[in-house]
Amino acid sequence: MDRERKVTALPNQIICDNCMSCVDEGLAECPFCGAKFENRNPRGTLPAYSLLAGRYTIGACIAVDGEGVTYQAIDVTNAHRVVIKEYVPVTMCAARTREGAVVPRAGKEVMFKTTRMDFVDLYRSLVTLGRTEGLVTVLDLVETNNTAYAVREPDEGETLQAYLDAREEPLTQEEALMLLRPVVYGVEAMHRMGLLHRGISPETVFITPAGAKLSGYATLGLRNAGGELKSQLVDGYAAPEQYAVAEFDGKYTDIYSLGALFYRALTGHTPLAANLRRMNDNMLPAHRVNRELPGYVSTAIGRAMRLNPSERPQSASDLLAAITTPTRLDSKFHLTSRQWKFVAIAAGGLLLVILLSVWAILSAVGGGEESSSSSVSTSASASQSQSSSAQSSSSQSVAEKVSVPNFVGNLYQDIIDSDTYKETFLFTTEYEYSDDYDEGKVIRQEPAFGTKVSPGATIKLYVSKGPEYATIPTNIVGLSKGDAQQLLRENNILFEIVETDNPDGKYTAYTVVKTEPEVGQKVKMNETVVKVYVAKEATSTSSESTPPPASSSSSSQDGTTSSSSSDGQTPSA
Known part of the structure; x- marks a missing residue:
């Protein structure tokens, strides 16, 4: 990861991708390290070492698809490496002006504007979604050059495909859940925003030190056959409705792809392509490929990959629960x-x-x-006799009805582990944030407590994900940097340390001066990054002031960052 530092770049300056120094745009080489600034990008793309929107240094072109061009880049405001996708659909764009503006083909102007709006809407929503577990973060959206540019974090680590190919055997159920659970949470977060991914596959999931992350965002046009764009579908993971122009997609489209992802991870085999299954569905169930796989897991994957969208689980959390526990409804015709x-x-x-x-x-x-x-x-x-038998059967049926217990406030895991409940009910789950219930406890239920139902009835439990917001501790001001970091981690608050000047020793060196947002404010846990301003040593020389040990810039497990450099020098605030 790039060192956290603030960069003061002058207008029309780019950053050298070799030494990360600010240099004037248009030079043939870096005056600091001698690296050559050679443009090797394909004709028709943005030239390397040019400046986009006065902020991003364009680097090498790394991919081209039916939707546009993807570049390596550097944000000149903080010297962070990023990835930029430019919306330039090959089927609609004819050329580029000398200034870089995209020119649509004759007769395609309206379609280009319409699909460009889809691109803008998608990435603007992803910027709003912010830093989310299991998703590569989209940082910015820029509209210029008669088109739009999406700026996101670079893909780190190796693809899930490479990881699975390197193994000699399939993942165990526990390994698959540990690896892919963040991706399921990320997809669920997208769905809550009204967004669909449509391209989930082992090639768009990356295994990083912070866990698996889903990348590869794209608009509807790229992920559906027969549209205006040159489509890009991954056979085996694309849902059947993506191959048909007349069919609609929905959350169930991503559910199919998630099911296919688990199928690949747990069996070691790529699922049969959905368009081929529609002609001859001879794909083996997961437990037939991997005999050690529990039957209920195979059934859950099979449901997720049903050709009829209405027969699939309708949320990512439902699929995850079905793969995790054996007490899920695994078929429309399932009987206890x-x-x-x-x-x-x-x-x-x-x-x-x-x-x-x-x-x-x-x-x-x-x-x-x-x-x-x-x-x-x-x-x-x-x-x-028949009448008597019918009456007896009817009275027996009424007598056999049971009252729904009060699950609210109980731990979800305790409920599904209970032998009594396993024999009597089937459970579906939905996860929500809650300030009133600890993580893992049931917030509410459907049907309500006391409702009479038949044995085997399905009970929907709404389970707490814990609070969504945390309050910045009021006592953090005045704490040492180390104590402040520990306090914030305990409250699941992401933070960035910013060292600030300390003229005349106004503050005790290396203690917290202030935060942004201010103390007492609520912030989203594990998402909002709080700036913590720490006083440097006093400007005047003091024998009592001793600098802390030098430490290299690093990123902790919880995503927090430290701004001190490896040589002991302090970057400017």
Whole structure:
């Protein structure tokens, strides 16, 4: 990761990608390290070492797809490396002016503007979403050159595809859940924003030191066949509706891809392409490929990959819960062992009624007129028997109904681990933030407490993800840098240390002076980055002031950053 520092770049200055120094745009080489500024980007793309929007130094072109061009780049305001995607659809754009503006093809002007708006809406929403677990962060959206540019973090680590290819055997259930759970959470966060990914595959998931992250964002046009853009679908992971122009996608589209991701991780095999499955669905269930896989996990994956979207789980959290626990509804026609007993009893009663009816008919035919009264009597008796049996069955059915317990306030894990509840109910879950309930506890339930339901009924539990916001501690001002960092970590608050001048020793060296936002303000946990201003040594020389040990710039596990450099020098605030 690049060293955290503030860079003062003059207008029309770029950053050398070799030594990270600010230099004037247009030079042939870096005056500080001698690196050559050679433009090797393909014709029609932005030239390397040019400045975009006065802020981003364009680097090498790293990818081209039906939606546009992707570049390496550097943000000159903080010397951070980023990735920029430029919306330049090859099917709609004809050329580029000398100044860099994109020119649409004749007759495609309206379509270009419409699809460009889709691109802008997608990435503007992703910027709003901010730093989210399991997702590569989109940092900025720039509209210039008659098009739009999305700025995001670089992809770190290796792809999930490379990671799985390097293994000699499939992941275990525990390994797959630990690895892919952040991605599921990230997809759920996108869905809450009304966004779809449509391109989830082992090539768009990256294994990083901070956990798996989903990248590869794109608009609808790139991820659906038959549209205006040159589509880009990954066979085996794209949902069947993505291959048909007339069909609509939805959250269930990403659910299919997540199911396919788990299939690949747990079996070691790429799923059969959805368009081929529609012609001949001979894809083996996951437990048939990996015999050690629990049946309920295979069933959950199978449901997620149903060809009919309405038969799939309708949320990413439902899929995750189904793969995690065996008490999930795994089929539309699933019956518990207790329900099978009821079916067997009902079938036996029905068979008895049929036999009695056949016997009565045969008796009537064989006995003629002399036995007619007897037959009538027998039929009446049989009818009464049927009526009595039906009433008995009805009363038994009513008697068998059970009251829904009060799950609110209880731990979700305790509920699903209970043998009593396993035998009686099936559970679906949805996760929400809550200030009133600890993480993992049930916030509310459907149906409500006390409702009479049949055994095997599905209960929906809303489970707490814990509070969404934390308050910046008021006692942080005056603490040492180390104590402040520990306090913020304990409160799940991301932070950035900024060292500030300390004229005439106004503050104790290396203590917190202030924060932005101010103390007492609420911020989103694990998302909002709080700036913590720490006083430098006093400007005047003091024998009592001792600098802290030098430490290299690093990023901690919880995403916090330190701004001290490896040589002990302090970057400007």
